[in-house]
Amino acid sequence: MSDIRTLALQCRDAAQQLGQLSTQARSALLMSMADALDADAGAILAANEVDLQAARDKGVGTAMLDRLALNPSRLVGVANALREVAGLPDPVGEITRDYVRPNGIRVQKVRVPLGVIAMIYEARPNVTADAAALCIKAGNGVILRGGSEAIHSNTAIAASLKRALREAGIADAALTLVEDLRRETMLELLQLNDLIDLAIPRGGEGLIRFVAEHARVPVIKHYKGVCHLFVDDSADLQLALDLLVDGKVSRPAACNSLETLLVHADVAPRFLPLAAAALRQRGVELRGDAATQALVADVLPATQDDYAAEYLDLILAVRVVDSLPAAIAHIQQYTSDHTEVIATGTAAHAEQFMHALRSAVVMVNASSRFSDGGELGLGAEIGISTTRLHSYGPMGLEALTVERFVVRGEGQVRG
Structure with a gap:
């Protein structure tokens, strides 16, 4: 029997133990896990610095470094996310x-x-804790296979969480970190359809496509986040500007950051110069169509590839459109089904925008950065689904359960 199959069998057995715990016991377990992260903060941050230095030595880009980095405040946030999940309503038995x-x-x-x-993921060590918290709260076992770039961080976080499991009398195989990072091991894991109930990849498009193409287990897919903001002709322009700056600049490496700005032609002469000034002050490069270039100086020409791009950087594609239907048509052509935003003062336009688009999250006069499990009240999200399976959009606790039939009778037979 292979090592990875043995690990999966042990995780399945431990998951059955978890599933029999009461809501109170699982919540208490998560609180203990959060306390363990606080207690081990020094060791975890030291391990993260090893990973960061290795990444810098390899010349890794700023977007990847941002995803990889922990600091004291981020680590406090990770621990607090576990506490938040502990306090969420338990879906099991609902x-x-x-x-x-x-x-x-x-x-x-x-x-x-x-x-x-x-869970198969890259560069985000917080996923180790987030995924463990959500899976355990919902009574599941979790097998974590992170990337080599975060191996020291992931190992340190997992060690803290596993200690809390053992102290609670739970087999620590309920949280299994795969330390053999060879591709062959991951491929074998994805074939275990008799042991693995769901695979959730989180990372770049290449990783997700690799998992989807090689798995024999169900896969939640989210290839990329090409998120749009459309500024309608009835929009409050200051409101729209706030949404734009927050959506593009607050964390450009996040999948819910804005990548394309669409502006109605009637407000473009007023809005685009304001937008360009605000964005350039914050280091954003603009790539626009001819109409945008006519209104704002020194805008690089946008190509079709720019409108399809997930930059994950301080770059924004811009286009002027003649109408709401034209904005919808652009989004339908280039969407990744992640998150779309409209800034509008007209309720009917908001309804038309929402009903015409099938993306996992649609926002009206709110930042794309709210497209996140924690911000939507789910606690720490385990991922986002842009494929229409049992879950669509940010995935929280309910997405880690399934509904089964329970039938109660008094001796009835079908005959």
């Missing part, structure tokens, strides 16, 4: 439907844990 059939049998649909989740 009755979502309850009715009685004519023959007297009572039919319920009840949420139960999925089982074992395989």
Whole structure:
């Protein structure tokens, strides 16, 4: 039996133990995990610095370094995210439907844990804790396979969390970190459809496509985040400017950052010079169509590839459109089904925008940066699905359960 199969078997057995814990016991376990992260902060940050220095030595770009980096405040945020998840309503055992059939049998649909989740991710050491918290709260085991660039950080975080499991009398295999980072091991993990119930890849488009193409287990897919802001002709321009700056600048390496700005032609002469000044002050490079270039000096010409790009950097594609339908048509052509935003003062335009687009999250007069499990009240998210499976959009606790039928009778037979 291979090592990875052995690890998966042990995780499955531990998951069954987790699934039998009460809500209170699982919540207490997460609180202990958060306390363990606080206690081990020094060791975790030291391990993260080893990873960061190795990445700098390799010449890794700023976007990847930002995803990889921990600092005291970020680590406090990771621990507090575990505490937030501990306090969230427990989906396990929730009755979502309850009715009685004519023959007297009572039919319920009840949420139960999925089982074992395989998390495959790059560069984000916080995912180690976030994924563990969400999976354990929902009664699942989790197998974590991070990237080599964060191996020291992931190992230090996992060691803290596993200690909390052991101290609570739970087999620490419920949280399994794969330390063998060979591609062959990951491929074998993705073939274990008798042990793994769901795979969730988080990282670049290349990683996600690799997992989706090689897995024999169900896969949640999110290839990239090409997020749009459309400034309607009825928009409050200061409001729109605030949404633009926050969406593009606050954390450009995040998948919910803005990549394309669409502006109605009627407000473009007023809005685009303001937008360009605000963005350039913050180091943003603009790439626009001919109409944008006519209104703002020194804008680089945008290509079709620019409108399809997920820059994850201080670069923004800009286009002037003649109408709301034209903005919708542009988004439909280039969307990655992640997040779309409209700034508008017209309720009917907001409704038209929302109903025309099928992206996982649609915002009206709110920043794209709210497209995040924590900001939407889910606690720390385990990922985002842009494929229409049992979950669509940011994934929290409910997405780590499935609904099964429970039927209660008094001896009824079908005959």
